[in-house]
Amino acid sequence: MQRDPFLQQIDETLLKSLRYMGFVVIFGFILIGTVDFFFESVFSPQDFIFFRARIVAVEIILTGLAFTRWARHPLAMRFIGAGILSTACFGVSYLTYMTGGASSPYWSMMVLAFFGTTVLLRFSLGEAAIIYFVQWLIYNGVMYFTGTDFSRPEFVTSSVAILLALVVSLVGNWQMRALELNKFRAQQELAVANEELKKSVSELAFKKEQAEVKFLQDKLWFAHDLHDTVGSQLAQMSLLAGKTDTRSTTHLAELAKGTLENVRNFAHVLKGEQRVDDLNSQLWKLEQSFRALGRYQVSYVAEAAPGRVSDLALLHVDRILSEWTANVIRHSGADRVAFGTKTRGDAVRIWFYQDAGGFTWRGRAERGGLRSIAMRAQNIGAEVTVRRRGKGAYFVLTVNTGS
Structure with missing residues (x-):
């Protein structure tokens, strides 16, 4: 005893x-x-x-x-x-x-x-x-x-x-x-x-370390944002640069204007402000970009009132779509694309279809653009998958409303 x-x-x-x-x-x-x-x-x-x-x-x-x-x-x-x-x-x-x-x-x-x-x-x-x-x-x-x-x-x-x-x-x-x-x-x-007291000091030191790591991660994310967003638009601009018709020239100017706007958005985010388009606006701009390229059959299935998601989630959705469309333009060889949203309960499903370059992906990757997409989805508590459909594939991003 x-x-x-x-x-x-x-x-x-x-x-x-x-x-x-x-x-x-x-x-x-x-x-x-x-x-x-x-x-x-x-x-x-x-x-x-x-x-x-x-x-x-x-x-x-x-x-x-x-x-x-x-x-x-x-x-x-x-x-x-x-x-x-x-x-x-x-x-x-x-x-x-x-x-x-x-x-x-x-x-x-x-x-x-x-x-x-x-x-x-x-x-x-x-x-x-x-x-x-x-x-x-x-x-x-x-x-x-x-x-x-x-x-x-x-x-x-x-x-x-x-x-x-x-x-x-x-x-x-x-x-x-x-x-x-x-x-x-x-x-x-x-x-x-x-x-x-020792426990509190240890917790404070840990929180400080976590804050420093988060700060560095945020800087890395902003670098990814610049790469994904501006890179996607520059890829479209490079395709349009080889064309001389009035429509292509007009869209080229719009892309340049949009690229500048994205850079300004990053500046606003760094200052604590967030100016991000809603889902319908993002997908409408995506439709206009694909149509201006002149090489795709484009179908945008608009939803009247998609579920409301936070500005932070919209910012990440915008970057995810930019990364995915850049991959489609560069690597898929698709001729037809379609996209839209579907709200079910407390979640919004954003889908994107391409008729070529199909593969299956469960939302995990070690490197490259897919890893960037997976990490962004994880940061906002979203789920992302790619399912093969014939020769093509469905890209599906599910975001909780209010996230």
Whole structure:
């Protein structure tokens, strides 16, 4: 079973404090030993030295256990802490007896032991209450077995003072435990906030990168637009340039005018404006262009009110038709073309028929004009296919209304 993260943090602090407290108690018993010689006592200096040596030896063993791997177990480290504190309190209690009993000032060191334990050891309130009460019982037990008169005011004062220190230490322990818990929660909240901040920064960096990629893609699309639109019209102009009749010359001038208009449209798009013909206007111009070439039988099936699509979709439809008609003029060898629209539900189907150069295409390509058409269709959520019909083919572009 996974231990609570807060208790794990408390255990780590407790283990470090156990080691520190063990060293403090050891050096305390050694350094304060010089005070024993100033007391008038029935015990000899050797008795004091030997007793302190035994206490220090036990403390060294317990402190050494705090450095072993067994001390990492939560229950073991609490037993070690209780052992260090109990040994120290027993030593202080017996030294109190050796230096005059309840009238000796040594018992006040137990008060310091309680306060020091509160500061250093992060026991829970229940653990601290049990351990502190045991120390109070140790003091009273030593006084009892050494024959101290419990009715004397010196003993009552010392016992009550130690009990009062016990209660104050418990309150302090409770407050410090609460502070530790608040600190841990603040650390957890800070860690969560840091993770959220890192996530937000990563998302912002990703969005920035995506925006830069989109900007570069837009520049590439505009280059494709110039190639597809102007290239298609220049192909028609090259065919008309070989003719000298008035009709061809007139249409050649119209194509030049249309090419200039397309370039102007690109400028408007770059400035955030969109001036694109609707579907009927685009197909009517397409009909006029094919008729002016004089080499095709042209049939335009106009729809009274085709579905409404967005200006962005119209811009891409215009480029797709320009790319497709350029391919028809250059490569198909067709003599007859037909085109129109058909609205069904929330979609508009734009179709184009040619009587030669038929093939089947499912809307995917790796390079060339077909790839450009596929990517444009994908950008506006449209579907594009080519189906063979005899020697010819049907080109079908399906655009959702409102897209």
